[in-house]
Amino acid sequence: MTRRPWFVALLALAALPAAASAQSLLNAAGLGVPADPIDARSRALGGVGIGLQGAALLASDPAAAVGFALPTVVITAQPSWVDVQPADAAVVSTFQGTRFPSMGIAYPTPKLGVVTLSFESVFDQRYEAQRPVTVDLVNGPVDATDHFTSNGGVSQVRLGVARRVGNRASVGISAARYTGSVVRRLVRDFVIPAGQEPVEPYQAGGLWTYSGASLTGGVYANIGSFGHVAGSLTWSSGLEASPSSDTEGAAQSFDIPLQLRVGGTAVLAPGLSLSAGLTRADWSGIDGQLTQGTSVGTTTSYGVGLELSRASIFGRQAPLRFGYRKSDLPFVLNQGTPTESVWAGGLGLHLSRSGDFVRAALDLALEKGTREDAVLSESFWRGTISVRVSGF
Amino acid sequence: MIRNRTAAFLGLVVLGSAACKEVSPTGVDQTLLPDEPVTVEVRLPWSEWGSNLAVFGGFGTTDELGLGIVAHAYGDSLEAHTLLTLQNVPTSATVRDTTGTQRTDTLLQVLGGRIIAVVDTVGSAADGPVSLEIGMFGQTWDPPTATWDLAVDSLGHEEPWEEPGAGPVFNAVTTVWERSQGDSAVFQLDSAQVAAWSDTTSANQGTRLVALTGGVRLQVRNVLLQVDARPSSNPDTTVVLVANRLQMTFVYTPSAPAPDDELRAGGTPSWRSVFDVTVPQSLSEPKLCAAVTCPLELTAQRVNYASLVLRTRRTTPSFAPTDTVNLDVRPVFDRSTLPKSPLGTSLLTTSIGKRFAADLFTDEADSEIEIPITQFVRSLLSPDTTAALPPPHTLALLSTFEPVSIAFASFYGPATLDAPVLKLVITAGRSVELP
Numbered sequence: 001m002t003r004r005p006w007f008v009a010l011l012a013l014a015a016l017p018a019a020a021s022a023q024s025l026l027n028a029a030g031l032g033v034p035a036d037p038i039d040a041r042s043r044a045l046g047g048v049g050i051g052l053q054g055a056a057l058l059a060s061d062p063a064a065a066v067g068f069a070l071p072t073v074v075i076t077a078q079p080s081w082v083d084v085q086p087a088d089a090a091v092v093s094t095f096q097g098t099r100f101p102s103m104g105i106a107y108p109t110p111k112l113g114v115v116t117l118s119f120e121s122v123f124d125q126r127y128e129a130q131r132p133v134t135v136d137l138v139n140g141p142v143d144a145t146d147h148f149t150s151n152g153g154v155s156q157v158r159l160g161v162a163r164r165v166g167n168r169a170s171v172g173i174s175a176a177r178y179t180g181s182v183v184r185r186l187v188r189d190f191v192i193p194a195g196q197e198p199v200e201p202y203q204a205g206g207l208w209t210y211s212g213a214s215l216t217g218g219v220y221a222n223i224g225s226f227g228h229v230a231g232s233l234t235w236s237s238g239l240e241a242s243p244s245s246d247t248e249g250a251a252q253s254f255d256i257p258l259q260l261r262v263g264g265t266a267v268l269a270p271g272l273s274l275s276a277g278l279t280r281a282d283w284s285g286i287d288g289q290l291t292q293g294t295s296v297g298t299t300t301s302y303g304v305g306l307e308l309s310r311a312s313i314f315g316r317q318a319p320l321r322f323g324y325r326k327s328d329l330p331f332v333l334n335q336g337t338p339t340e341s342v343w344a345g346g347l348g349l350h351l352s353r354s355g356d357f358v359r360a361a362l363d364l365a366l367e368k369g370t371r372e373d374a375v376l377s378e379s380f381w382r383g384t385i386s387v388r389v390s391g392f
Numbered sequence: 393m394i395r396n397r398t399a400a401f402l403g404l405v406v407l408g409s410a411a412c413k414e415v416s417p418t419g420v421d422q423t424l425l426p427d428e429p430v431t432v433e434v435r436l437p438w439s440e441w442g443s444n445l446a447v448f449g450g451f452g453t454t455d456e457l458g459l460g461i462v463a464h465a466y467g468d469s470l471e472a473h474t475l476l477t478l479q480n481v482p483t484s485a486t487v488r489d490t491t492g493t494q495r496t497d498t499l500l501q502v503l504g505g506r507i508i509a510v511v512d513t514v515g516s517a518a519d520g521p522v523s524l525e526i527g528m529f530g531q532t533w534d535p536p537t538a539t540w541d542l543a544v545d546s547l548g549h550e551e552p553w554e555e556p557g558a559g560p561v562f563n564a565v566t567t568v569w570e571r572s573q574g575d576s577a578v579f580q581l582d583s584a585q586v587a588a589w590s591d592t593t594s595a596n597q598g599t600r601l602v603a604l605t606g607g608v609r610l611q612v613r614n615v616l617l618q619v620d621a622r623p624s625s626n627p628d629t630t631v632v633l634v635a636n637r638l639q640m641t642f643v644y645t646p647s648a649p650a651p652d653d654e655l656r657a658g659g660t661p662s663w664r665s666v667f668d669v670t671v672p673q674s675l676s677e678p679k680l681c682a683a684v685t686c687p688l689e690l691t692a693q694r695v696n697y698a699s700l701v702l703r704t705r706r707t708t709p710s711f712a713p714t715d716t717v718n719l720d721v722r723p724v725f726d727r728s729t730l731p732k733s734p735l736g737t738s739l740l741t742t743s744i745g746k747r748f749a750a751d752l753f754t755d756e757a758d759s760e761i762e763i764p765i766t767q768f769v770r771s772l773l774s775p776d777t778t779a780a781l782p783p784p785h786t787l788a789l790l791s792t793f794e795p796v797s798i799a800f801a802s803f804y805g806p807a808t809l810d811a812p813v814l815k816l817v818i819t820a821g822r823s824v825e826l827p
Contacts, residue, residue: 137432146425204823
């Protein structure tokens with residue numbers, strides 16, 4: 001009975017919309033900004049989603065799930081506060097949003113290993129834009145505003161399994177199905193003076209539903225007491241965007257490139273470790289499939305982080321983490337290669353332990369970063385909160 | 393206990409995350425939006441959308457108006473007489489006697505009296521003093537069916553007036569009314585005249601009010617009889633006895649002939665103009681074609697605004713409006729049953745209809761007016777497939793309230809150079825695609 005409050009809290013979190021809230025104007029480029037569904041610990045360590053010590057439920061590192069000894073649920077939330085400044089304007093606009101980049105469950109089994117089921121964001125496509133226009137009618141000019149809204153994104157449902165191979169290595173494999181949808185709608189609102197007859201707004205747009213599949217394989221190997229290394233490879237079928245029956249826009253298919261990730265952690269001293277990771281993908285194959293804009297070609301992301309795992313707060317273990325990460329974003333919105341760079345810090349809180357097992361933990365990360373291309377500059381604060389509950 | 397605290401903390405985290413106010417990024421960069429759609433105004437001539445204009449009269453009766461009209465040689469020689477019946481004058485009054493006691497006094501001494509006609513100054517047309525005459529007639533009449541020529545015009549029974557226009561009258565009295573002196577025309581009566589007006593021996597006794605001055609048309613809101621009497625129980629006081637009107641109607645001649653090529657709405661009985669609307673399925677407007685592929689299919693989503701554009705016509709002077717005209721437009725459910733087809737609800741957003749100044753049909757005739765019908769046009773382009781019946785294609789132009797005035801509004805018809813026009817504001821653009 002004492003476990004019920006846990007479930008109430010988890011159900012409340014699970015009931016929140018999984019669709020990501022907008023966090024960047026660069027979402028307008030190509031398929032949007034990659035959502036990077038990694039947890040708060042990886043964020044705090046500047047991670048790229050692979051190569052960290054301990055158990056983790058990450059789409060990019062399927063072998064890392066092997067460390068879960070108890071059934072575990074992990075949910076991650078990510079609020080952001082963003083200031084945007086176009087290069088040709090002095091005005092800074094501000095927006096904010098919260099998204100839930102991943103949630104999943106890991107379930108250890110005696111025969112298969114650790115089975116994982118997760119739901120994660122892949123591309124964030126939410127943004128809005130508007131332009132003032134003047135329409136010339138017979139009785140004179142009429143002011144109007146075009147509002148454009150893109151609402152939705154690409155997500156994945158993933159099923160994976162991880163198991164040990166010998167004493168020092170483990171492997172993991174996961175299969176995912178692309179899901180999610182995007183609604184793109186243009187509305188022209190006419191500004192009619194009070195007392196005059198209303199003019200109905202013009203609306204155009206449609207709904208596209210995403211489908212497709214991907215396969216990720218990964219390995220994880222301990223290197224004695226020095227640390228460990230890990231690597232993974234993700235292959236995707238085409239990402240298919242199918243319009244609804246009442247959508248005028250066309251269906252489209254996008255090639256998602258092979259994505260390679262490597263990472264590792266070195267133990268510098270007891271309770272002090274250094275982690276680093278790198279990902280690489282060639283997006284140039286998608287160029288001919290975009291009706292607007294291009295890809296940047298090959299993207300590279302890397303990050304490094306330092307973890308003090310023996311730190312404590314109020315007598316409870318609370319690892320401290322610091323990191324830096326820099327990522328190329330795959331799609332060009334204006335000119336130049338858009339990049340994102342962040343400095344990060346964070347800590348973990350073990351909320352409940354049972355012997356050697358952590359029954360409940362909370363990881364927090366706070367990032368200060370910038371995203372920019374030749375025209376647009378966004379500076380942001382981004383928080384990440386991961387809740388992990390085990391043994392329910 | 394620790395678990396409960398932890399769970400509470402988690403709950404707070406969850407709530408804190410969810411409570412963050414969402415503000416979506418909004419860009420003004422043109423590259424963030426799809427191609428700009430084009431908005432144009434298109435005016436379709438009658439031949440491209442309208443057909444089968446028919447004007448029907450006879451909706452409502454003069455007695456439903458609840459007003460009287462008097463006119464003499466007005467406009468095209470309009471003659472109108474107001475007919476009414478009055479209550480019997482009370483024969484007793486409760487008065488305080490010389491001892492201060494309230495008592496009913498039946499021995500009243502009539503001193504004199506007056507008939508007061510209350511004129512609607514806004515709805516009347518008269519430039520100077522107007523001589524009015526009020527008299528009594530004894531002929532049996534039927535207020536709901538009475539006309540200029542007939543005292544009774546019910547089914548199977550017609551009875552003409554002895555003289556057209558509810559004549560002759562007796563005990564007639566006259567007065568002069570002038571707008572500057574207020575809205576009441578007062579006919580003074582001496583005691584003998586009061587006695588005559590108070591005679592109740594004739595159950596059919598009617599009252600007729602007429603104008604003697606030429607070139608006027610007055611709208612009469614009410615008529616009543618006031619009698620001054622001295623009670624026997626307190627001869628030093630005077631009481632006023634009131635006989636209100638029971639029924640009031642009017643008869644007029646000549647009636648407006650049915651129009652040849654005109655849209656007409658209003659009047660008493662009222663006129664309605666009915667016509668079919670067929671919205672073209674596609675357009676090839678040059679400005680549209682410069683932006684999108686032509687011919688452009690006309691869909692409901694592309695129609696931002698639609699209105700009937702009518703050009704006002706000088707209404708025949710006898711029935712020219714003197715007050716604001718409220719017009720309405722409603723779908724006709726079954727044209728084959730006209731003029732008795734039921735009408736749909738108003739297409740306008742206001743319950744009082746679209747208001748137009750009276751001058752538009754007199755001194756400022758030949759002006760363009762618009763009556764919006766956006767939702768009607770949209771329903772024709774995208775019918776509700778779940779509805780039991782297809783959307784009606786026929787519209788009726790009518791007065792918002794029927795009847796409300798003897799005056800009606802006139803518009804140029806389809807065969808004229810100023811035929812009705814269907815105005816459309818259309819927006820079209822290329823389809824919104826994925827980037």
